[in-house]
Amino acid sequence: MENSVVLVTGGSGLVGKAIKYVVENGSGCKNEKWVFASSKDGDLTDRASTEAMFLKYKPTHVIHLAAKVGGLFGNLSANLEFLRKNLEINDNVLFMAHKTGVQHVVSCLSTCIFPDKTSYPINETMVHNGPPHDSNYGYSYAKRMIDILNRGYNREHGRNYTSIIPTNVFGPDDNFNVQEGHVLPGLIHKIYKAKEEGKPFTVWGTGKPRRQFIYSRDLARLIIWVLREYKETEPIILSVGEEDEVSIKEAAEQVAIAMEFKNGFIFDTEKSDGQYKKTADNAKLRKYLPDFKFTPFPIALKETCDWFVENYETARK
Amino acid sequence: MMASHKRILVTGGTGLVGQGIRAVVEQDPRADEEFVFLSSKDADLTDRASTKAVFEKHQPTHVIHLAAKVGGLYGNMKANLQFFRINTAINDNVLSIAQETGVRKVVSCLSTCIFPDKTTYPIDESMIHNGPPHDSNYGYSYAKRMIDVMNKGFNQQHGTEFTAVVPTNVFGPHDNFNLEEGHVMPGLIHKVYKCKENKTPFIVWGTGSARRQFIYSKDLGRLFLWVLREYKETEPIILSVSEEDEISIKEAAEFVAKGFDFDGEFQYDRTRSDGQFKKTASNAKLRKYLPDFQFTPMEQAIRETCEWFTANYSTARI
Numbered sequence: 001m002e003n004s005v006v007l008v009t010g011g012s013g014l015v016g017k018a019i020k021y022v023v024e025n026g027s028g029c030k031n032e033k034w035v036f037a038s039s040k041d042g043d044l045t046d047r048a049s050t051e052a053m054f055l056k057y058k059p060t061h062v063i064h065l066a067a068k069v070g071g072l073f074g075n076l077s078a079n080l081e082f083l084r085k086n087l088e089i090n091d092n093v094l095f096m097a098h099k100t101g102v103q104h105v106v107s108c109l110s111t112c113i114f115p116d117k118t119s120y121p122i123n124e125t126m127v128h129n130g131p132p133h134d135s136n137y138g139y140s141y142a143k144r145m146i147d148i149l150n151r152g153y154n155r156e157h158g159r160n161y162t163s164i165i166p167t168n169v170f171g172p173d174d175n176f177n178v179q180e181g182h183v184l185p186g187l188i189h190k191i192y193k194a195k196e197e198g199k200p201f202t203v204w205g206t207g208k209p210r211r212q213f214i215y216s217r218d219l220a221r222l223i224i225w226v227l228r229e230y231k232e233t234e235p236i237i238l239s240v241g242e243e244d245e246v247s248i249k250e251a252a253e254q255v256a257i258a259m260e261f262k263n264g265f266i267f268d269t270e271k272s273d274g275q276y277k278k279t280a281d282n283a284k285l286r287k288y289l290p291d292f293k294f295t296p297f298p299i300a301l302k303e304t305c306d307w308f309v310e311n312y313e314t315a316r317k
Numbered sequence: 318m319m320a321s322h323k324r325i326l327v328t329g330g331t332g333l334v335g336q337g338i339r340a341v342v343e344q345d346p347r348a349d350e351e352f353v354f355l356s357s358k359d360a361d362l363t364d365r366a367s368t369k370a371v372f373e374k375h376q377p378t379h380v381i382h383l384a385a386k387v388g389g390l391y392g393n394m395k396a397n398l399q400f401f402r403i404n405t406a407i408n409d410n411v412l413s414i415a416q417e418t419g420v421r422k423v424v425s426c427l428s429t430c431i432f433p434d435k436t437t438y439p440i441d442e443s444m445i446h447n448g449p450p451h452d453s454n455y456g457y458s459y460a461k462r463m464i465d466v467m468n469k470g471f472n473q474q475h476g477t478e479f480t481a482v483v484p485t486n487v488f489g490p491h492d493n494f495n496l497e498e499g500h501v502m503p504g505l506i507h508k509v510y511k512c513k514e515n516k517t518p519f520i521v522w523g524t525g526s527a528r529r530q531f532i533y534s535k536d537l538g539r540l541f542l543w544v545l546r547e548y549k550e551t552e553p554i555i556l557s558v559s560e561e562d563e564i565s566i567k568e569a570a571e572f573v574a575k576g577f578d579f580d581g582e583f584q585y586d587r588t589r590s591d592g593q594f595k596k597t598a599s600n601a602k603l604r605k606y607l608p609d610f611q612f613t614p615m616e617q618a619i620r621e622t623c624e625w626f627t628a629n630y631s632t633a634r635i
Contacts, residue, residue, distance in 0.1 A: 156398050
């Protein structure tokens, strides 16, 4: 990309920090300037503030990660807020991008916005095929509307606005809060504490459910590829394949190895397992990038755990 | 609270449905109800400050929200982005400002065209979000669907009573009779009027066998008022005649001809598409609540509309 300015909204979060890391470690290009914006730089729910940010940085490209996010309990009590704030943020960012002539925007969806009642594996054509899970319908519908807006801008104005759908992201700079965070950072934080307290670690459920995890730094490299090369309006799922799903038990064991935790595991089988599998199909990604190598799970987890231990004081928890 | 005065703000109050409600209210006013019919002259509902000002001016206790950016097939196809963004802005402004200014109940207006394109029939209220809408008007459809999502959110979070209705094909005085943009009934009415004037044969496109549920705007007005006063669910309610009262396009054309006392020639251009044969919407929920509601007989409703059109031709939207 010649003389580009890439604005990353939500630039200080899990994914934003990973993009910053890979840009500074080999993925950046000459003549590319990267701006990582956070909520300090502007309130994206406010049109004027969003416009000011675009006029200040004059981006040629946008990676749009900013959103109001929360864990299960955050969403349950505030679906309205999650819907309205995210609709506003997304409308402001895409509108301002279009108004200031930005040709490429990559926004971030999530596998949690897919229909609740569905067959597996899920793929990119299925996003709108039924209502999302009721616990986070506000967030889900707002994210789905990004895809609707992309379609409108591209068909009517010739833009190249698109979106990506990661599966479970993990890595440094995550939210390790046990109440609000997701499963891997939750495991990491809990095992850290169990190690400190000299206790065995209790895994909720049988440990059998299987999940696709994607390391934030692999996701970052893929997002940059999407920004530079991917031309479709339809989203693209970014994930390891089904064969690289990991069970919760395997994940816990890998975290234990990474943290040198030796106090043993207990499985509390009274607790719910949640869904056994929620496989997302990465066939489209594999069609475009058959040779892309994901960081091996044990290595990615070790880097993440090492980061957490070193940065415990300042980590979000 | 039950006996206290209601001030009901009707956004989009000068359109087909707004005028239908107005006709009912003027015929049968209630002492505890005051209506304010708004049009785009009174406020720009895409603008938050303008919307807030009109709510502060009128201090409504209830809202019937009909205002929308609408258009026919061709209007939508070219401008789905605008239809999505403008309607989303209008709906967010009206619902959020209603809630902020203490309005307890808002009844919004959806449409059967927002339902999933691939679906089984009859369609019912539980099916709205079960798949993507038809691609030609996805922008309008998703914006309307988000009203239902917001109703749920506002009611869960703020204890409001926001809901919506889903009419089938509305017709009546004050419709848009433009042949390019308008819907099938006003289109038939305008065409027969012209055929009578010009003494040309009336040509119906298709075989005339496709069947539709039509609802007269005055009947819709009466039902809208019932929803405002009595209906307590968040889930929308389909407002329509039953499946057995569907009429074919041929029957509709014949009623229109009678409505104008048109005795000229009738032809069917069978080379033209019929569109979908049936798109039946279930009115079981309405019938559960109002088993005895009488719809105006179709022949009479169409005749009244034709007479209105003749009397108001010079000012009608054509």
